[in-house]
Amino acid sequence: MLAGRFRMTSSITQATAAPSRVIVVGSGLAGLCASSELVARGVPVYIVERQQKPGGNSIKASSGINGVPTRFQAPGSDTVAEFYADTLKSAGASFRAAKTEARQKLISELTSSSASAIDWLVDEKGIDLSRVAQLGGHSHARTHRGGGATPPGASIVLTLLKLLQASPLVTLQTGTTVTRILKSNNGEVVGVEVSREGKPETIEGPVIFAAGGFAGDSSGLLAQYRPDLEGFPSTNEALPGSQSLLADVGGHLVDMEQVQVHPTGFVDPKEPSKRTKFLAAEVLRGEGGILLRQGKRFINELKIRKEVTDAIMALPPKDLQPTKQWDIQILLDEAAYETAKAHIDFYIWKGLMQKTTISELEHPEMALESMKEYAATVQGKHSDPLGRSSFGHWGLEDPQPESTVYVGTVTPVVHYTMGGAIFSTEAEVLDDSGKPIKGLWAAGEATGGIHGENRLGGSSLLECVVFGRIAGRNAANFLGAKAL
Ligand SMILES: Cc1cc2nc3c(=O)[nH]c(=O)nc-3n(C[C@H](O)[C@H](O)[C@H](O)COP(=O)(O)OP(=O)(O)OC[C@H]3O[C@@H](n4cnc5c(N)ncnc54)[C@H](O)[C@@H]3O)c2cc1C
Structure with missing residues (x-):
């Protein structure tokens, strides 16, 4: 009966009757933030990571994370409106000229949630983000990092990982690649197909897609969308981008050439x-x-x-x-x-x-x-x-x-790819007609639509925290509603 719920599955794992966990694809900052919110709501999480070591490109982040206004900034020095304006300006003329109401809502969510993102990391997770610097394109000092020698990406990722790994609700499956997102006949995402040690398996559950960008995919997605950059080296790991998995289930990719x-x-x-x-x-x-x-x-x-x-x-x-x-x-x-x-x-x-x-x-x-x-x-x-x-x-x-x-x-x-799956302020992945795909959320560099032609320094870690957390909360509610 269950096999019928999956489209084109080559499952070898017998799934259970109702999903009892949320699948998170990717163990970078977006995936870890989503997982943290799920765990906070008592929801079991199954994190699938293709690399042997978790942390993605997030662990390399070196400058910091944006937040406005925070207690670490000079009092009264900065406002959300200015952060919003800087982000919109950086996104470029073509972004502003296009019909971008939905995208501007994303920027609004990103900037207005930035202070609570910093508070969450500092107060709930105990991460030092007390130093503030001004990066290019910003009108004020608003990029936070710690006072010690550990770069911000490593200190944030390693702290979240440690907390998650201490929870019995978390399974972290490394060395396992998601090869397909699975949809039921009624169009709902119901699981993923993975490859572990060359063997296919099916894992059942709603999916949060946090698989990062494609800056390291120089002969794949980069060559496809930016042939002039084919063969370029990257600061990212030299691995294929995974955005096409979203497109295969109806996700609409935008700004892939940015x-x-x-x-x-x-x-x-x-x-x-x-x-x-x-x-x-x-x-x-x-x-x-x-x-x-x-x-x-x-x-x-x-x-x-x-x-x-x-x-x-x-x-x-x-x-x-x-x-x-x-x-x-x-x-x-x-x-x-x-x-x-x-x-x-x-x-x-x-x-x-x-x-x-x-x-x-x-x-x-x-x-x-x-x-x-x-x-x-x-x-x-x-x-x-x-x-x-x-x-x-x-x-x-x-x-x-x-x-x-x-x-x-x-x-x-x-260094960074602005494009990815267009999504809503609720972190829902949207299809070509702008409708959410049921059972599927996304966060982090895998998404597109916020940064337009240019991402501001410090805003990528921020998007991982803001939308990763939203994705986690919404997936938890979705699972809760199903269990009723
Ligand atoms: C050197 C460097 C410095 C940076 N400095 C900053 C900074 O100071 N501030 C800032 O805001 N941003 C910075 N960035 C950008 C920022 O770090 C990233 O954009 C952000 O961390 C991406 O997070 P993510 O969770 O979306 O993806 P990632 O951290 O890349 O994680 C995605 C994970 O998904 C896994 N994955 C992908 N596909 C699959 C699949 N099919 N199956 C299973 N797993 C999969 C990957 O292996 C990876 O571990 C920097 C980037 C680099 C490379």
Whole structure:
């Protein structure tokens, strides 16, 4: 009788009569937030994760999570209306020009729930988010992280995981890939088909889809929607995107061509063509670092990400087939190093940067000439021919061949995908006609519609918390209603 409830199932697991748990696909921040809400309501959760280790790309997040207004911000410094306006502006002209009422409601939900998202993490989960920074595109300091050395993604994800794993209501099944979402004949989502150690299984229950984006899928979804980015390295794990599973059950995908490329991912000299790269933080350029190609500067390093990326991509690439990348050096002097020391020491430890002298660089004469010109610009002897007007803490006044520098090789990397399944403020996955698909919710980078052309830094972790929690609450109510 049960097999009849599934469409096209190749089930080998006999399911029970009524769903007794909610399935969460993905163990990144969105999945963990949804699971936390389910557990808080006494609902059993079955988390399916394809990787051996849980945490997804969320665990790598390095800048923080947005929230407005919070007790950690300067009192009265910021409002939800300003956060909303910044988000709308960042989403771009095409987003604003389109009929976007439903999408603007999503931004409204995201921004107005941001303070309670921070409160929940801090007060209920005990996570330190007491430091606040201002990231690009924001009109105020509103991106929260902790005071310690652990980056925010790791501290949030590891705390939630620990709490969830202590609950008898949680099953975390790693090394298991969801290959299909299953619908009953009446159009309701009733489970998933998974592959574990090459064997198919069926798991029954309503589904929260929190499977992340497709920035690491350079030969799959990226190649399909952005052929110009095919073969690009990424800060994300080099794994296929899973959005097509939603499309297969009627989910409507939007903005799939909107992809955020970061100009500086480190090329590891030990594995130069490796697809997954480590992010070279913006602070390196902000504190005075310069970008060189064959020893020559070519762009104002402080232009927005897209302009720096475009300038690099206009240069000849380095042939490392099938990975498409460039050979750009990021370079700082001693004084800039001192202010970015924590970052650079870590990068040196990882083998991604090295301390050296100008004479040891690959194009020493040209590099020396470029640095002499830059040093003169910093001292106000002339304006920067490339238009840079802020130089962080660069202090080297008279570069010489034996001057110490800190250098690494960088290339543009695909960082975040704005597109995904359109969804409602209740985290319901919507079909082509805008109707919710029963029994299916989504949250996190798997969804589309909020960020338009550009996601603001710190808003991705936020969307995971806000919509992950909503998804968890609604799936719990759905299950409760069925049990009546
Ligand atoms: C280096 C880096 C730094 C970042 N810094 C920040 C920051 O400071 N602030 C910010 O807001 N954002 C940041 N981001 C972006 C942000 O981290 C992500 O967008 C967000 O964490 C995505 O969370 P998620 O839960 O949607 O997906 P993920 O964390 O990627 O989790 C999705 C999980 O689903 C699993 N999965 C996928 N498909 C399947 C399947 N078919 N079956 C089973 N499992 C599946 C994946 O293996 C993965 O574990 C950063 C991203 C990177 C890479």
